Each structure stands twice: as structure tokens, then as C-alpha cells.
Amino acid sequence: MKVTVFGTGYVGLVQGAVLAEVGHHVVCVDVDPDKIERLKQGEIPIYEPGLESLVRDNHAAGRLKFTTDAAAGALHGNVQFIAVGTPPDEDGSADLQYVLAVATSIAEHMDGHRIIINKSTVPVGTARQVRETVDGILAGRDNPALSFDVVSNPEFLKEGSAVADCMRPDRIIIGTDSSDTEEVMRELYAPFNRNHEKIIIMGVQSAELTKYAANCMLATKISFMNEMANLAELLGADIEMVRQGIGSDPRIGYHFIYPGAGYGGSCFPKDVQALIRTAEIIDFDARILKAVESRNKEQKTMLFRKISRHFQGNLCGKTFAIWGLAFKPNTNDMREAPSRVLMEALWQAGARVRAYDPEAMEETQRLYLHCDDLQLCGTKESALKGADALIVVTDWQAFKAPDFELIREYLNEPVIFDGRNLYDPKRMQKKGFNYYATGR
Numbered sequence: 001m002k003v004t005v006f007g008t009g010y011v012g013l014v015q016g017a018v019l020a021e022v023g024h025h026v027v028c029v030d031v032d033p034d035k036i037e038r039l040k041q042g043e044i045p046i047y048e049p050g051l052e053s054l055v056r057d058n059h060a061a062g063r064l065k066f067t068t069d070a071a072a073g074a075l076h077g078n079v080q081f082i083a084v085g086t087p088p089d090e091d092g093s094a095d096l097q098y099v100l101a102v103a104t105s106i107a108e109h110m111d112g113h114r115i116i117i118n119k120s121t122v123p124v125g126t127a128r129q130v131r132e133t134v135d136g137i138l139a140g141r142d143n144p145a146l147s148f149d150v151v152s153n154p155e156f157l158k159e160g161s162a163v164a165d166c167m168r169p170d171r172i173i174i175g176t177d178s179s180d181t182e183e184v185m186r187e188l189y190a191p192f193n194r195n196h197e198k199i200i201i202m203g204v205q206s207a208e209l210t211k212y213a214a215n216c217m218l219a220t221k222i223s224f225m226n227e228m229a230n231l232a233e234l235l236g237a238d239i240e241m242v243r244q245g246i247g248s249d250p251r252i253g254y255h256f257i258y259p260g261a262g263y264g265g266s267c268f269p270k271d272v273q274a275l276i277r278t279a280e281i282i283d284f285d286a287r288i289l290k291a292v293e294s295r296n297k298e299q300k301t302m303l304f305r306k307i308s309r310h311f312q313g314n315l316c317g318k319t320f321a322i323w324g325l326a327f328k329p330n331t332n333d334m335r336e337a338p339s340r341v342l343m344e345a346l347w348q349a350g351a352r353v354r355a356y357d358p359e360a361m362e363e364t365q366r367l368y369l370h371c372d373d374l375q376l377c378g379t380k381e382s383a384l385k386g387a388d389a390l391i392v393v394t395d396w397q398a399f400k401a402p403d404f405e406l407i408r409e410y411l412n413e414p415v416i417f418d419g420r421n422l423y424d425p426k427r428m429q430k431k432g433f434n435y436y437a438t439g440r
């Protein structure tokens, strides 16, 4: 099939590459000329395991093309994916300007029937807005051959395993009321739907809400566990034992019940906010979601509060080694990362930071270009040199079994603040560390 994907970020690029891999002919459109130029050269702007070879191979095979030319994109695919960003507006609602700009481009240039697929995470009612936008433009074009449909097909990939998630999705949600459109969508996704039925067809509004409900449920699990971790600390319990104790109940399960430094990334914070806003618009008080958000905001300050307490508020002139900057492992994404809240609080208190992350250093450099109090270090060991404590913020595999002798040797004081519970408190005590875990 001929497919066009607007937006070559985490979602659009991965989706485009995966569809090309199974044989579809894909054109990816982006408004960012640098990104498109880099992609044409085989340079991948994001870190995502398996993506580089997938993009290079399919580009070389001529099945995956990149362009900034929206008209060429609108003319190419009988299916047109919208996979552009939907960042939070000032009031927390999803900003739809990029989605509607793509809808406008498609309507201005299409020359036959098009299925427009909303892949971006968009509030309930957006498919209707896209439809109205396209209808408005087509009315002025006066070409009776131009027909279209709008489908909601939210994306559930996880950064860090995006390629695997798209190759082997848990489910494929398709929001449409049209049997013709359903058939085209089934054909498009047939290569990913072979072993057992993964496609779930539903109404457009339900599909739009499913995406928010999924992310909000996951954010709720995290905030709930963070709340339990805070309670455990105050009550003298060990959240890791509690986690195992509750996870063994199949109704609860072990997934996504790790306490930590708060959720970040480009999705959970904005999607929780956007659903709260959607509810407000229809006069519904989303009490659980508001609590999830406020617990998360507080959790992002948890490490700083512990550090400040340990040093009796005297952080001025101190240096801290940070391991892990990305909002989670296996990505270079720094959007809403807990490390940013922590570093900014440390700088505010007059401290300096020596930081290491396996993938997010370049992105951190870009964000804090003129910050003299940040030194990015080439290895996790070099970040420790002369620091007053180590702070573990992201649970990269490479941090799980470090050389503790070396850590003690390089740090001014043997103090570790662990926002991810990577180490065993008793063992750490035996090794002579002052070890602050989370919720234990």
C-alpha cells in the first residue's frame, strides 16, 4: 500500500520504518528540513534500539522516503498518518495546531480518496475537528472526486522499545464507523495481526479516549506506588517487599509498580493534564487524575529534599554526581525528566552537577548550553570524581552493578541517593555507604 506519514518524531519515524519493513511504500513528511536532510543521510535524530538499521535498509530499498514537501506527501498515500506533536497548551489541554495544519495540507493537495489516520494522541472530538477542517478546504476546491474518511488509531509504543512494540503490538485500536475504512485498515495492519487477533474496532470517540485512559492508568499506578513508598518510609516498612507482596496478586500484577523519582517523558504528564482539562470543559471533576498529577509533581522533588536534609540545607559549593538524565532507560528523551527538576533545584541552591547518561548527554547539552554548573562526563566513573554524593536518577542497566570500591574512592563522602532502588540497603551499609533508597 502507499502510505504517507506526517511527522518524523518517535511515533512517525518508527511507524513509517516498520510499515516500510513489511513492504508498504512509505513517504515521511516533516516540516523540519534539518531532520529530513539527516534522515536522508541515514542519520537518526533519536536513540531507539533497532531503528537505525531499519531506516537505512528500507531507505536504501526505496520503500522509505523523506521529504519536507507536504504536497508530495498528500499526493502519495491512500492512507495518510498524522503523527505530529500535541504538546500541552497553556491551560493543559492538547495543542492541536500541528494536527490541524497537517489536515489542512492534506486537504489542499489530495487528488483522490484519502483515509486520514490520527496517530497522534488527541482529545475526544479531534477526529470531528479534522473532518471539519478538511471539509472546509475541499468545499473551496470544487472537485467531486475528492472524498475522505478520518480514523482514530492511537499509538501505544514505548520509547526505548518502540520498534519492537510496533512490530509486535499488544493491540491495534481502530476507531471508525465505516466498514470500507475498516477493511483498508485491516489490510494495512495485516502483517502485524497474524498470530492472534490484535485489532479492536470501536467508535472514534472510544478510540480517542482509550489512549488517554491507558496512559492515565499507567501514571496512576506510578503515583500510587510513589505514595505507598512515601508512607513506607514514614512507617518503617520496605516498599520493595510491599511491591513483591502485592504484585503476586494477579489482579494487581508486577508491571509498572516500581516506586521512583516521578514519571516524566513526553506523554504521561501531558496526557494526564489534557484529560483533566477535557473533563473540566464538560464540568466533570477528574479527582483521581488531579491527585495523580500532584503526587507526581511532589515526587520529582523527593531526591532534592532528601539531599538537602542530609547536608542540613548547606548545598552551596557542593558537587553532586548524577547517574541517569533521560526520563527512563533506553531513550535520550529529556522531556519532563525528573533529572531536570533535580538539577535545577541543586543549581538554585548553589550546588554543581557532574552528570553521566549513556544516551541523553547531547540532548542535555542542548538544553543547558550556557549552564556553568553542569559538567557532562564521558563515563559514569568520571562523574564521581570529587563529588560529595552520588545520585541515581534513571535505572539504566549499566548502573545496576557498579564497582562500589571505586565509587567510595572517587566520592568525597560515601553517600548515595538512589531514586530507583537499584541496590540492597543492607549490603550498602556493610560496604560503608550512607545509602538513601526510595520507600525503604
Ligand code: NAD
Pocket: 006, 007, 008, 009, 010, 011, 012, 029, 030, 031, 032, 035, 083, 084, 085, 086, 098, 101, 102, 119, 120, 121, 122, 155, 156, 157, 158, 159, 266, 267
Ligand atoms: P515528536 O515531537 O518527537 O515529533 C513530532 C514531529 O512532527 C516533529 O519532527 C515535528 O517537526 C513534526 N511536525 C510538526 N508539524 C508538522 C507538520 N505540519 N507536518 C509534518 N511534520 C510536522 O513527537 P512524538 O513523540 O513522535 O509524538 C507524536 C504524537 O504521538 C504525540 O501526540 C504524542 O503524544 C503521541 N505519542 C507519543 C509516544 C512517545 O512515546 N513519544 C507514544 C505514543 C503516542
